[in-house]
Amino acid sequence: MPPLPQPLARFLLPGEGERPSKRDRTRRQLLHATVEVVASRGVAGTSIQEIARVAGMAPGTVYNHFSTREEIFEALAVALSTTLNERVVQSYQHIEDGAQRMSIGMRRFLWLAEESAPWALLLIQLASAYPEAIELIKPYSRADLRMAQAQGRFHVADEEAAIDMVFGTCMRAQARIAQGEVPDSAAYVQALLQMVLRGLGMSPADAAEVMARPLPPFATHAPTEAAPAPRRAGARAGRAPGSSA
Amino acid sequence: MPPLPQPLARFLLPGEGERPSKRDRTRRQLLHATVEVVASRGVAGTSIQEIARVAGMAPGTVYNHFSTREEIFEALAVALSTTLNERVVQSYQHIEDGAQRMSIGMRRFLWLAEESAPWALLLIQLASAYPEAIELIKPYSRADLRMAQAQGRFHVADEEAAIDMVFGTCMRAQARIAQGEVPDSAAYVQALLQMVLRGLGMSPADAAEVMARPLPPFATHAPTEAAPAPRRAGARAGRAPGSSA
Amino acid sequence: MPPLPQPLARFLLPGEGERPSKRDRTRRQLLHATVEVVASRGVAGTSIQEIARVAGMAPGTVYNHFSTREEIFEALAVALSTTLNERVVQSYQHIEDGAQRMSIGMRRFLWLAEESAPWALLLIQLASAYPEAIELIKPYSRADLRMAQAQGRFHVADEEAAIDMVFGTCMRAQARIAQGEVPDSAAYVQALLQMVLRGLGMSPADAAEVMARPLPPFATHAPTEAAPAPRRAGARAGRAPGSSA
């Protein structure tokens, strides 16, 4: 397992200045160990005893923190996707263009696959097995989607369908990239997102323009204030820059 | 497990007039039993002994046909996706419009989810665990995609990316529908495919037009001649009807 | 299985005053059960579940102490041969004549076969399957052999060959006796050892004289001090009594 990309570290590491209780630290160690084991053996191949061994604890200890094997994975899935999403959202919180926000989100997820295949594969596995992880992210995507619609950038008939297209496409692409099946990932990502944006109703030109904007940097640390809750669609309906129609 | 939709039955049932060897019959029974068990317990929860029990055989017998647990699932995954694909392709073999061919393919896969959730879920599970099942279908999609491109119906920059969008979106949508998370699936499918077709480069109007065409019936029996191999893109580049540009 | 000859009991029973941990007690029980089962079914016919059953434990427990079936047998082989050897060596620790020491060792091993056929057969089986059990004893024999050579009692050209003759002969004889194939075992042992001693270079008269000396009693308990490590050959080269040349 490579060192985890900084943005994912938070839930495993205490934030700055935090003084986590011992209980909390143990829990973190367990999740950390789970990451390690799942990454190398897969969810099905991960046993409690192995997690305990890697965490340097006795098997019984695990049950002081999670009452079931499943609970660990679930907690991990939620923690990972929450953290990742939190950072992504934070990185584009100053962007006012819904289309760009969504585009940044997608790019970040694909970037993760290029950056660190093991982490991406881990995420994919957990996400398919524990759908609640995805459900937690959805509201943010939905908010951005609505914003873009309200701004006249997207034109979709069915919100749910749109989100399914976005997530389905991104997850599959992530898997392909992480498995090394994509030779020129830059071009691939470019083409892929263009198609998705087009599907969401943008003109090819607009889509290209959005894609051309720089990707805002990924925060290394947790936000000083908690990640903003998703705003209701249309909350800030000012015309986004570069909107063509 | 509901009775399987006719088109999927073939690989489990002897074709008409066929006189399968005993060995062959046993193998079919085993695959059939595997469907049953996987559908109710999931791939990970499926044990050899359970398969044997459901098939009415001794556990040892399984190993006369498959040398490994994995081998059964793999065989099943391949058999299912091959058969299904074969029928879908057969059902639109007379269609000359690449865009319509692709659209039919996608609609059929989503139709399966509405028609029989258990079968769809089974398929999804197997497809994620055994990617070769998908690889076997890809060439057909790729052929249709190229045909549509050659006919000026699609405009995609990266073939692989396009296929990933199509498959990723369809698999996710299939899961959503099969899990009963989609209330009005007709509208959902309509919206979803419109977006995908738009993403592939069609105008909204063309996309709508393609979607409006009737879905050809699904063959109940194996094709009298083997399913045609995918044609090279452009082999039949006559302008498709309804093409707008 | 008859009660084991006292001297073999130690590794299965806690020493006096010892307060073995629970883990240790379980381990001992397992080895004890293994003795039982191997004696009645042979090494090949001994299953983990049977061992557990006889030990009154769950099958899984076995694996908390031995990570492999083989490991149990190996541990048992080593424990048995080590303990037995320890006691034999202890019983003749005061004897200064190398030839007599070897003779005592051989007689004791053959005595075991008469005394308790099942234990002898067990030992033989384990020794052939797990040669390390023999390797652990060899150094003691080698030391005695060298002592006898240095004392001018033995005359052998090849130490290894000599030890192989001694062990090979004793093991075969042990098997014959334990299987009840030897009617007059006293005479048999007398004749056998005479031949071996002659083979090691003693005159028939000296050999007979050594054989005539009484067999020192077999200690029932562990030595108060650990069994002495084998002394280097010649360390005590004083002429042994009764040496003829």
Add this chain to the structure above:
Amino acid sequence: MPPLPQPLARFLLPGEGERPSKRDRTRRQLLHATVEVVASRGVAGTSIQEIARVAGMAPGTVYNHFSTREEIFEALAVALSTTLNERVVQSYQHIEDGAQRMSIGMRRFLWLAEESAPWALLLIQLASAYPEAIELIKPYSRADLRMAQAQGRFHVADEEAAIDMVFGTCMRAQARIAQGEVPDSAAYVQALLQMVLRGLGMSPADAAEVMARPLPPFATHAPTEAAPAPRRAGARAGRAPGSSA
């Protein structure tokens, strides 16, 4: 498995001019296959299905020739030791000196270990598991032993003990050599046999003299007449050449 030393081949190959029935040929193939499998996987690891596979037959066929798994090994053990013994005996049938006959026998068995470790190990395994193989050879050794006694070359008090020493020593030595644990096997064999002969009552000088005599060649083919039955001791009590007393 190296090609088997010629002398062992007979029972696997038809003798010259023989026209074995088909049944016989099949049986031979099975034994041949068994050799192969046992040599590489050990007796315990040898399954009927593997034997059949190597022999190019169906598992069921095996049971037309042997009614039990054990029966195969037994038949093989007997066939191998019988054949080997037959050739050894044949090779020294013209020797009139009992001591030399025994010495040749022992040297041949040890020679086998040097010549072909796999065959030696095979033989050892089978011999320990199927004692009847040894019982078949014993009469020949006993006859030679008696001859040597009658000729005043050996002086043993207990015939059975003597034979046990001979067999025990040779089997152990064979194992040591075959396992590559003996660096200078020529010297080792020399020393070992000298000790054994001394143990049987020869003077060192006589023992050395017997060992110095050349080893008669090993017949490649079956004897034209059946191997002679062991002669009663003393049948030919003429003084053996080189006898010293």
Add this chain to the structure above:
DNA sequence: CATGAATGAGTATTCATTCAT
């Protein structure tokens, strides 16, 4: 809280043997 020994049901896989063809 942590420990880690014990549990015991569960799993994939093997294999001697049978028997209908």
Add this chain to the structure above:
DNA sequence: TATGAATGAATACTCATTCAT
């Protein structure tokens, strides 16, 4: 005789979970 599919009991080993310390 040969075949080879079927059998089904047996087996080593795993693992989530419990509980006394």
